Amino acid sequence: GAGVSQSPRYKVAKRGQDVALRCDPISGHVSLFWYQQALGQGPEFLTYFQNEAQLDKSGLPSDRFFAERPEGSVSTLKIQRTQQEDSAVYLCASSSRGGMNTEAFFGQGTRLTVV
Amino acid sequence: QKEVEQNSGPLSVPEGAIASLNCTYSDRGSQSFFWYRQYSGKSPELIMFIYSNGDKEDGRFTAQLNKASQYVSLLIRDSQPSDSATYLCAVGSGSARQLTFGSGTQLTVLP
Numbered sequence: 245g246a247g248v249s250q251s252p253r254y255k256v257a258k259r260g261q262d263v264a265l266r267c268d269p270i271s272g273h274v275s276l277f278w279y280q281q282a283l284g285q286g287p288e289f290l291t292y293f294q295n296e297a298q299l300d301k302s303g304l305p306s307d308r309f310f311a312e313r314p315e316g317s318v319s320t321l322k323i324q325r326t327q328q329e330d331s332a333v334y335l336c337a338s339s340s341r342g343g344m345n346t347e348a349f350f351g352q353g354t355r356l357t358v359v
Numbered sequence: 360q361k362e363v364e365q366n367s368g369p370l371s372v373p374e375g376a377i378a379s380l381n382c383t384y385s386d387r388g389s390q391s392f393f394w395y396r397q398y399s400g401k402s403p404e405l406i407m408f409i410y411s412n413g414d415k416e417d418g419r420f421t422a423q424l425n426k427a428s429q430y431v432s433l434l435i436r437d438s439q440p441s442d443s444a445t446y447l448c449a450v451g452s453g454s455a456r457q458l459t460f461g462s463g464t465q466l467t468v469l470p
């Protein structure tokens with residue numbers, strides 16, 4: 245695709261429900277990042293993949309958060325037993341090289357609301 | 360303590376003026392510095408990056424870095440109403456596997 249595609253764009257989940265957020269990066273991009281952005285704040289790092297390898301997951305806030313990128317392309321961020329504090333926009337970004345030193349392109353994000 | 364600090368604003372400048380956006384960071388080992396623009400409800404888009412001390416110019420935008428003072432700034436010359444957005448400063452380590460973002464400065468350019 246022409247850009248980073250995320251789905252769904254909006255998700256409302258009842259507290260305790262599991263959710264899965266999808267990111268389809270720019271074709272051929274090696275690096276994929278997940279960030280969480282709360283209202284009025286800057287994005288906060290969650291995790292980083294280089295191809296299928298998850299090289300950094302230090303930003304995942306709890307063991308309820310899990311991310312995978314099994315074939316080095318599409319990635320899924322899963323949140324189990326959602327809590328109200330999980331409400332945020334989840335942003336995915338990809339770049340053609342390792343890390344974000346080169347231009348990284350963000351998707352439009354998934355706005356998660358936990359009620 | 361947040362590692363990247365920005366004045367949240369809002370900052371208002373008249374059309375045609377120079378807008379100056381500032382950012383300080385706490386990690387002296389930081390090696391890469393980025394400015395992103397984010398329109399309301401949209402995703403961040405990269406404006407500029409800078410790695411070395413001094414100035415870097417790209418069109419109407421100039422990024423300035425002073426590693427000794429742990430300070431990075433963005434100047435927007437001839438500001439336009441379309442520049443009205445939130446500007447995010449982001450800082451990375453050498454590998455830049457993750458960026459640390461500030462909370463952003465909201466800029467409004469008044470026609």
